[in-house]
Amino acid sequence: MVDLATILAGFGDAFTLWNLTFVLFGVVVGQFVGAVPGIGPVMAMAIAIPFTFGLDPLPAIAFLVGVNKGGLVGGAVPAVLMNTPGTPDAAATAMDGYPLAKAGKPLKATKMALFSSVTGDTFSDLVLITVSAPLAVLALRMGPVEVFALMVFAIAVLSGLVGNSLIKGIIAAALGLLCNFVGTDPENYTPRLIFGMWELYDGLPLASVAIGSLAISEILRRMAQSSHGTASAINLRDNGEPDARRVTWAEYWGCRFTILRGAVIGTVLGALPGIGSTAAAFMSYATAKSASKDPASFGKGNLHGIAAAESANSAVVGSNLIPLLTLGIPGSVGAALIISAFMIHGIQPGPLLFQEQGRLIYGLFGAMIMANFLNLWVGQLGLRFWVKVVSAPESVIFASALLLCITGVSMATGGLFGVAVMLVFAGLGYLMTSFGYPVVIFTIAFFLGPRFEISLSQSLALMNGEWSRLADYPIALILLVLAIFAAVWFLTRRTPSAGPLATSD
Amino acid sequence: MTLKAKIAALAAAALVAVSGAASAADWAPSGTLKLQIGFGAGGSTDTMGRVIAKVMKEQTGWNIIAENKPGGGGVAMFTGIANMPPKGNVIGMGVNMPVLINLVKRGDQLGFDLDSFDYLGTVGRAQLALIARADAPFNTLEEMIAYSKANDGVAIAFDAPPQKLLMEVVNRDSEADFRFVSTKGGAENIKLMLGGQVMAGFGAGTHVKYMEAGDLKMIASANDSRHAYAPEIATVREAGVNAYLDPFFYFAITKGTDPAAAEALGKALEAALATDEVAEVVRNAAQTDVENLGVDGTKAMMTDGLENVKVLFGG
The missing domain is CATH 3.40.190.150 (Bordetella uptake gene, domain 1)
Incomplete structure (x- = not known):
C-alpha cells in the first residue's frame, strides 16, 4: 500500500533536530503534568492544540505524541511515591509500587515503572507500525455483543483483585456501577439521578471521581494519621546499598514474561476503541498475580506487580492509534485529541489516511520512536527530581498536592462544580478505606460501567431483545464461557491473607 | 462654582459616561x-x-x-x-x-x-447525513424503508437524540420498523457500519472520506438542504418525511x-x-x-x- 520510498521519506522527515526538539519538549511537559497530581496529559494536550496551528503538521503532532507518552511515565510517579494515583490505571501501579517505595526503595520502584512503561509502549508501537492493518480488521469484527462479552470477561478477571472480603468487594463494585448511572441513559437520553443539577447531565466527571476517590482520600487518610507535620512524605532510608536505587538487568529480565504479557494485553485492548487502559492495567495485574508462584507477595512491593500494570497501561496508548490511523476511529480521549490536531492542520483522518498522508504517518511513527527513547532518558533524570521533591515534609507535600488537585480538576471539568464532586468522592473514598471496602474496585467499576451499559443496550437492540440470538455470535459466547471459568478460577484461588486491597491498615 | 455651572459639569460628566458606555469601539x-x-x-x-x-x-x-x-x-x-x-x-x-x-x-x-x-x-x-454501508441493498430512504419492512428492521447507529427522533418520525409515518443502536459518537457510528454490525447510521462530516474510499454511501441529507459535496442526494424531507435537522x-x-x-x-x-x-x-x-x-x-x-x-x- 505504501512504498518504501514514502516510508523512508517519512522517517527522514521525523529525524531532524527541529522535530527532536518538539518531541523532547513534549516529553518533558508530559512527564511533568503527568507527575503533578490533578492536571494530566489529556488536559495539557487540549490546551496545547490551538498553539500548534502555526507549526507544520509533523512537529505539531510529534509534540502532542510526546506529551501523551511523557504523561504515561509521569502518571506513575505520584502513584508510586505517594500512593495518590490520578487515574485508575495508575492505581494498579500503586498497588505494588507504593509498598516498595515505602520500604525505602522509591527509586527502584519508579525505575521499574519507567522501564516497563517504555517497554510496553515500544512493543505496542512496533505492533502499530508493522501489523496495524490486520489488527484493525480484527477490531472491527468486535461488535457491541462481543464487546459486552469482553467486559463481562474483564470483570470476571478483576474478581482476582478482590481482597479479604468478597462481600465488601461486590458492594464496592455495585456502588461504582450505581455512580455510573448518574446522567442520561444511553438509549433515550432521560436524565437519571441528577437532582436538578444539569452539570451531571453527562454523568459524574471522570477526573473528579478518580482524583477524589484515589488521590485526595489517600491524602486525607495520611493527614489524619500524621501527628506532626515535619516527617518526610516518603521515608528515604538510604542505607547506602546501590540495590535500593536501581533495577538490575537480572531483575528486569526476570520480569520479561510479565512485561510481555502486559504489553500483549494492553496492545489488544488498546486496539479496541473505547475500552481503555484501566481494564488493561488491572487485567494484566490480576493475571500476573495468579500466574505467580508467590501470589502472596503481590501488594507488598513485588516488582512483577509494577511491571504488569505499567507495561499494560502504556501499551494501550500506542495501539489506541491503530483504529485511528487505519480507520479514523479514535480509541480514547488522547487519540481523539490527536484527531483534533490532525483536523486543525487540514488532515481528515479516515480509511484513506495511509494513502493520502503516508509520509506524515511514517514521520509520526519516527516521532513515536524518538519519544520512547527520550521518555527513558528524561525519566531517568526526572525520577531523581521527584524523589527529592517528595522527601520534603508532609505538611508541604500534602498541602501542595491538594492545591494542585483542586486546580487541575477545576481546569479539567470547567469549574468549581467538579471540585465539589471531587471532595464528595474524597470523603466517600476515605470512609470506604476506613471500613475496609476496596476503593480501587469501586473506581474500576465506575470507569468500566459506561461501556458495559452502552454495549448491553446496543446488544439488546441488535438482537431485538432475544437472548437466543447470542448463538449468532461465537466470539461472544467463547468470551462468556471464559468469563465463567475465570471467575471460578480466581475466586477459588483467592488467598484472603494476601489481598492487596485489604487497605484497612 | 455656581449652581448652573455645577449642573452643566454634571451633565457633561454624565454625557461622557453615557457615550463611553455606548461606544462599542471603546469597550x-x-x-x-x-x-x-x-x-x-x-x-x-x-x-x-x-x-x-x-x-x-x-x-x-x-x-x-x-x-x-x-x-x-x-x-x-x-x-x-x-x-x-x-x-x-x-x-x-x-x-x-x-x-x-x-x-x-x-x-x-x-x-x-x-x-x-x-x-x-x-x-x-453542521452537515448531517444518513449514511449506509456501500454494499447495503438500498440507495435512497424510500428503498431503505421498504427493505427494513421486509427484513426485520434495519439497525441504525445514532449518537444524539435528534437523530433518533428524526427516524422515529419515519417509523411513525411509514412503519419502517427501524431499530436504534445508541453510540458514544460519530466515529463509533462509522465503526459499527464498517464492522457490519449495523447497516446504516448518521454522519456529521467525517463520513465523506469513507464515501471517497468506497466503504460508505450517503442515503439522504438530514438537513433542510442538500449537501455541497453530494448535490445529487435528496434530503429526508424530499423523500417525503415531514422533518429535518439543522x-x-x-x-x-x-x-x-x-x-x-x-x-x-x-x-x-x-x-x-x-x-x-x-x-x-x-x-x-x-x-x-x-x-x-x-x-x-x-x-x-x-x-x-x-x-x-x-x-x-x-x-
Whole structure:
C-alpha cells in the first residue's frame, strides 16, 4: 500500500533536530503534568492544540505524541511515591509500587515503572507500525455483543483483585456501577439521578471521581494519621546499598514474561476503541498475580506487580492509534485529541489516511520512536527530581498536592462544580478505606460501567431483545464461557491473607 | 462654582459616561474573557471554539481563554450563562438542537428559556447525513424503508437524540420498523457500519472520506438542504418525511449585557469568523462553511427552530 520510498521519506522527515526538539519538549511537559497530581496529559494536550496551528503538521503532532507518552511515565510517579494515583490505571501501579517505595526503595520502584512503561509502549508501537492493518480488521469484527462479552470477561478477571472480603468487594463494585448511572441513559437520553443539577447531565466527571476517590482520600487518610507535620512524605532510608536505587538487568529480565504479557494485553485492548487502559492495567495485574508462584507477595512491593500494570497501561496508548490511523476511529480521549490536531492542520483522518498522508504517518511513527527513547532518558533524570521533591515534609507535600488537585480538576471539568464532586468522592473514598471496602474496585467499576451499559443496550437492540440470538455470535459466547471459568478460577484461588486491597491498615 | 455651572459639569460628566458606555469601539472586557464550549475536549465544537478564541485574542488583544463546560449538549453551560450577572465577560458556544429539544421536552425543568440570552452569531450549519454501508441493498430512504419492512428492521447507529427522533418520525409515518443502536459518537457510528454490525447510521462530516474510499454511501441529507459535496442526494424531507435537522453552532451571552459590550463581542466574533484560519478549521472539523447569521439572524434561527422542533417532534 505504501512504498518504501514514502516510508523512508517519512522517517527522514521525523529525524531532524527541529522535530527532536518538539518531541523532547513534549516529553518533558508530559512527564511533568503527568507527575503533578490533578492536571494530566489529556488536559495539557487540549490546551496545547490551538498553539500548534502555526507549526507544520509533523512537529505539531510529534509534540502532542510526546506529551501523551511523557504523561504515561509521569502518571506513575505520584502513584508510586505517594500512593495518590490520578487515574485508575495508575492505581494498579500503586498497588505494588507504593509498598516498595515505602520500604525505602522509591527509586527502584519508579525505575521499574519507567522501564516497563517504555517497554510496553515500544512493543505496542512496533505492533502499530508493522501489523496495524490486520489488527484493525480484527477490531472491527468486535461488535457491541462481543464487546459486552469482553467486559463481562474483564470483570470476571478483576474478581482476582478482590481482597479479604468478597462481600465488601461486590458492594464496592455495585456502588461504582450505581455512580455510573448518574446522567442520561444511553438509549433515550432521560436524565437519571441528577437532582436538578444539569452539570451531571453527562454523568459524574471522570477526573473528579478518580482524583477524589484515589488521590485526595489517600491524602486525607495520611493527614489524619500524621501527628506532626515535619516527617518526610516518603521515608528515604538510604542505607547506602546501590540495590535500593536501581533495577538490575537480572531483575528486569526476570520480569520479561510479565512485561510481555502486559504489553500483549494492553496492545489488544488498546486496539479496541473505547475500552481503555484501566481494564488493561488491572487485567494484566490480576493475571500476573495468579500466574505467580508467590501470589502472596503481590501488594507488598513485588516488582512483577509494577511491571504488569505499567507495561499494560502504556501499551494501550500506542495501539489506541491503530483504529485511528487505519480507520479514523479514535480509541480514547488522547487519540481523539490527536484527531483534533490532525483536523486543525487540514488532515481528515479516515480509511484513506495511509494513502493520502503516508509520509506524515511514517514521520509520526519516527516521532513515536524518538519519544520512547527520550521518555527513558528524561525519566531517568526526572525520577531523581521527584524523589527529592517528595522527601520534603508532609505538611508541604500534602498541602501542595491538594492545591494542585483542586486546580487541575477545576481546569479539567470547567469549574468549581467538579471540585465539589471531587471532595464528595474524597470523603466517600476515605470512609470506604476506613471500613475496609476496596476503593480501587469501586473506581474500576465506575470507569468500566459506561461501556458495559452502552454495549448491553446496543446488544439488546441488535438482537431485538432475544437472548437466543447470542448463538449468532461465537466470539461472544467463547468470551462468556471464559468469563465463567475465570471467575471460578480466581475466586477459588483467592488467598484472603494476601489481598492487596485489604487497605484497612 | 455656581449652581448652573455645577449642573452643566454634571451633565457633561454624565454625557461622557453615557457615550463611553455606548461606544462599542471603546469597550473591552474587564479582565479575562471566557469562551465556554458546551462540549468536551477533542470534539468538533471544541476544535473550532479553541481556534476562534485564539484568533479573537490575536485580533483584539483581549485576554481570551477557551474552557470546556460539557453537560447535556450545552444545557449545563447555558444554564450557567443564563444565571450569571451580565458582565459581558463570558460567551457560550453550543449547538442549537440539544438545547431546543430539551426546551421542548423538559422546558419546565431548565434554568433558562430562549429569552435568557442575547445572541451574537453562528459559526455554521453542521452537515448531517444518513449514511449506509456501500454494499447495503438500498440507495435512497424510500428503498431503505421498504427493505427494513421486509427484513426485520434495519439497525441504525445514532449518537444524539435528534437523530433518533428524526427516524422515529419515519417509523411513525411509514412503519419502517427501524431499530436504534445508541453510540458514544460519530466515529463509533462509522465503526459499527464498517464492522457490519449495523447497516446504516448518521454522519456529521467525517463520513465523506469513507464515501471517497468506497466503504460508505450517503442515503439522504438530514438537513433542510442538500449537501455541497453530494448535490445529487435528496434530503429526508424530499423523500417525503415531514422533518429535518439543522444543527447550528452558535454563540450567546447573558441577557441584559451592556449593549456596547454585546456589540463589541459580536463584532469581534464576526471579524474572527471572517478569517481564513477559522474558515479552514470549520471546513476541517465540521465539513461545512462559515455561515454567520449575525445577531438578529441567530435569534430568529433559535425562535424558528423551537417551533420546528415542537411541530416536528410532537413535543
